[in-house]
Amino acid sequence: MRVSVHIADVGARSLVRVMRGQPRPGEFEGLRSIDVAVAAPLRASSLPSPQPGRVAMLAFWDDDAAIDRFESSHPVASMLADGWSVRLEALRRWGSWPGLDESVPTDRATPHDGTAVVVTLARTRMSQLPRFLRTSEKAERAAVESPGLLWGTALARPPYFATVSVWDGTRSLSTYAYGRRDPRHAEAIEVDQGKPFHHLSAFIRFRPYRSTGLLGGKNPQPIALLADTATQ
Numbered sequence: 001m002r003v004s005v006h007i008a009d010v011g012a013r014s015l016v017r018v019m020r021g022q023p024r025p026g027e028f029e030g031l032r033s034i035d036v037a038v039a040a041p042l043r044a045s046s047l048p049s050p051q052p053g054r055v056a057m058l059a060f061w062d063d064d065a066a067i068d069r070f071e072s073s074h075p076v077a078s079m080l081a082d083g084w085s086v087r088l089e090a091l092r093r094w095g096s097w098p099g100l101d102e103s104v105p106t107d108r109a110t111p112h113d114g115t116a117v118v119v120t121l122a123r124t125r126m127s128q129l130p131r132f133l134r135t136s137e138k139a140e141r142a143a144v145e146s147p148g149l150l151w152g153t154a155l156a157r158p159p160y161f162a163t164v165s166v167w168d169g170t171r172s173l174s175t176y177a178y179g180r181r182d183p184r185h186a187e188a189i190e191v192d193q194g195k196p197f198h199h200l201s202a203f204i205r206f207r208p209y210r211s212t213g214l215l216g217g218k219n220p221q222p223i224a225l226l227a228d229t230a231t232q
Helices: 012-021 064-073 075-080 126-145 170-178 184-194 223-227
Strands: 002-009 031-041 054-061 084-095 116-124 149-157 160-167 198-213
Touching: 002 064, 002 075, 002 116, 002 198, 012 031, 012 054, 012 075, 031 160, 054 064, 054 075, 054 149, 054 160, 064 075, 064 084, 084 116, 116 126, 116 170, 126 149, 126 160, 160 170
Parallel strands: none
Antiparallel strands: 002 054, 002 084, 031 054, 031 149, 084 198, 116 160, 116 198, 149 160
């Protein structure tokens, strides 16, 4: 199993074309699941800062060969080609998601201590959306204020919500997620456990192994930071 994230500034009209033209599991060989959404930087304030025309595609695949076929042949891939993409190997998971291997470990400890990418995924209960947004705002603000966060973005296409964040190592990531000095993320987990926000959700830690392209604008992707640990 491999996961890819493609993010590009395509403009409002092409954004709709990407969403309508995305490949479908069962119709594209090796594709397990896929979501396309509008992207915006993680929030440091109470108001989100959307980037008009920025689209993100997050997909689960059987292997790299399937991603290669998509990138070399699919019309949506050509629309995303001027942006940034990263390929990911799963290290740890909590929860479940279509296409995610159940064999991925659930232990907190991971053998990797280089640059890490974390993906959170959710299909939100619309009745719980206000609670979820209020609670996630606090956790996002804590992430933005964390010294270990290198870059992050939120994805939204209700009821689908996700985040993709790049961290300088698993230690700083664990401090944010479970540390006692700033409990905002841990408190968000407790609130969700008391009354779940989502029909389906997952938290997955990854090793990035191939990163290409670049993003600009208000929330540029620090390509050099990922390149330190990525391999072609």
